[in-house]
Amino acid sequence: MGNKENKSTNVVWHSATVTRERREKLHGHKSAVLWFTGLSGAGKSTLAHVLEEQLHQRACSTYVFDGDNVRHGLCGDLSFSEQDRVENIRRIGEMAKLFCNAGILALTAFISPFRIDRKKVRDLVGDDFIEIFCDCSLDVCESRDVKGLYKKARKGEIPEFTGISSPYEAPENPEISLDTGTQPLEDCVQQIIDYLESREILPPQTS
Amino acid sequence: MGNKENKSTNVVWHSATVTRERREKLHGHKSAVLWFTGLSGAGKSTLAHVLEEQLHQRACSTYVFDGDNVRHGLCGDLSFSEQDRVENIRRIGEMAKLFCNAGILALTAFISPFRIDRKKVRDLVGDDFIEIFCDCSLDVCESRDVKGLYKKARKGEIPEFTGISSPYEAPENPEISLDTGTQPLEDCVQQIIDYLESREILPPQTS
Numbered sequence: 001m002g003n004k005e006n007k008s009t010n011v012v013w014h015s016a017t018v019t020r021e022r023r024e025k026l027h028g029h030k031s032a033v034l035w036f037t038g039l040s041g042a043g044k045s046t047l048a049h050v051l052e053e054q055l056h057q058r059a060c061s062t063y064v065f066d067g068d069n070v071r072h073g074l075c076g077d078l079s080f081s082e083q084d085r086v087e088n089i090r091r092i093g094e095m096a097k098l099f100c101n102a103g104i105l106a107l108t109a110f111i112s113p114f115r116i117d118r119k120k121v122r123d124l125v126g127d128d129f130i131e132i133f134c135d136c137s138l139d140v141c142e143s144r145d146v147k148g149l150y151k152k153a154r155k156g157e158i159p160e161f162t163g164i165s166s167p168y169e170a171p172e173n174p175e176i177s178l179d180t181g182t183q184p185l186e187d188c189v190q191q192i193i194d195y196l197e198s199r200e201i202l203p204p205q206t207s
Numbered sequence: 208m209g210n211k212e213n214k215s216t217n218v219v220w221h222s223a224t225v226t227r228e229r230r231e232k233l234h235g236h237k238s239a240v241l242w243f244t245g246l247s248g249a250g251k252s253t254l255a256h257v258l259e260e261q262l263h264q265r266a267c268s269t270y271v272f273d274g275d276n277v278r279h280g281l282c283g284d285l286s287f288s289e290q291d292r293v294e295n296i297r298r299i300g301e302m303a304k305l306f307c308n309a310g311i312l313a314l315t316a317f318i319s320p321f322r323i324d325r326k327k328v329r330d331l332v333g334d335d336f337i338e339i340f341c342d343c344s345l346d347v348c349e350s351r352d353v354k355g356l357y358k359k360a361r362k363g364e365i366p367e368f369t370g371i372s373s374p375y376e377a378p379e380n381p382e383i384s385l386d387t388g389t390q391p392l393e394d395c396v397q398q399i400i401d402y403l404e405s406r407e408i409l410p411p412q413t414s
Contacts, residue, residue, distance in 0.1 A: 016256050016271060018263045026266060049223050056225045059233060061268060063309040064223060074301040077294070087284070094281040095302060102270040102311060 023103025027061045030201040033096045034107045038134030039163045041141035043180040044109040066109040093121035113168045133174040136181040138163045230310025234268045237408040240303045241314045245341030248348035250387040251316040273316040300328035320375045340381040343388040345370045
């Protein structure tokens with residue numbers, strides 16, 4: 001609009017005025033994408049949820065993406081084929097970016113085993129991308145076998161299962177690396193919070 | 208996890224504890240999906256951005272989805288074929304639902320011409336879906352022709368252009384109907400705010 005010949009003078013084009021910076025100010029913290037990666041059973045989702053609880057108690061606006069809220073919804077049309085797995089990670093990256101633009105701390109908890117796919121999300125999100133490697137040995141993950149998936153994979157019932165029949169490519173330079181096989185959960189969470197404070201994404205804790 | 212035979216005792220399964228209700232309390236308002244629909248040039252995007260500005264000034268957490276932030280990103284793989292248009296609206300609906308769960312007032316500004324597609328989003332989002340019909344005659348929209356699209360469509364350069372070569376199916380029971388061809392912009396915005404207050408999505412204005 002803004003066209004001088006507009007017949008309808010009550011309509012003037014208005015572009016977005018509420019910027020990311022204004023949202024961050026409203027929320028009292030900066031936004032970012034916290035991208036948890038690691039084997040099934042490495043503790044990504046657990047960590048993300050416990051971290052979210054602490055962030056919420058500090059009055060931060062957060063959201064956790066995991067299989068529960070993405071696989072049946074936004075990515076409900078995707079299979080587990082290689083092509084669709086790539087598209088799955090791409091969409092999650094795009095969505096996390098939008099949440100970040102909305103002033104939210106977006107936490108994603110997906111195996112995301114391939115460097116190239118994580119690299120694409122990093123390139124998309126830019127400096128706000130924080131890769132958190134949940135480093136846990138296959139032995140430990142398999143012994144936990146929370147969902148019984150490793151057992152099935154060993155029987156050959158799940159094709160291309162990360163760690164068993166498909167590779168996991170560990171991050172080379174993650175912003176945060178956690179030894180989730182031995183490090184207590186509380187320490188892991190604190191390490192992330194310390195990092196966020198050091199980057200001034202979170203304001204310093206006052207109380 | 209929660210498996211008593213867990214070898215790694217430091218890992219206990221933690222599910223999500225930060226609920227939508229807690230996020231809404233933090234943000235000081237309820238969340239919803241405000242779905243603007245209408246012809247190209249009817250004022251959807253303008254209205255959404257002006258409304259967002261007012262909501263932000265009331266300390267509300269908001270986000271506007273429009274072609275600018277969706278078409279090249281999350282839906283960047285989609286064409287304008289009928290099938291892909293349906294998928295486009297589906298994904299926007301799924302995403303808006305996630306924002307709503309995150310305690311955000313999600314505003315979407317897409318023509319979304321077909322009742323069946325809007326119905327699907329309504330069914331997905333439930334009671335939080337607020338359909339806002341930007342009712343403006345084709346004549347007025349075409350005379351505005353903000354982006355020069357109608358001119359192109361009349362020349363046959365844009366196939367299946369809503370209102371010209373493809374139908375627009377007006378909502379039958381929208382929560383809000385605005386006469387965006389004649390009603391001043393400020394009145395339209397106020398009408399939406401009044402509605403949100405009446406539904407107690409927004410707290411009453413105190414100042």
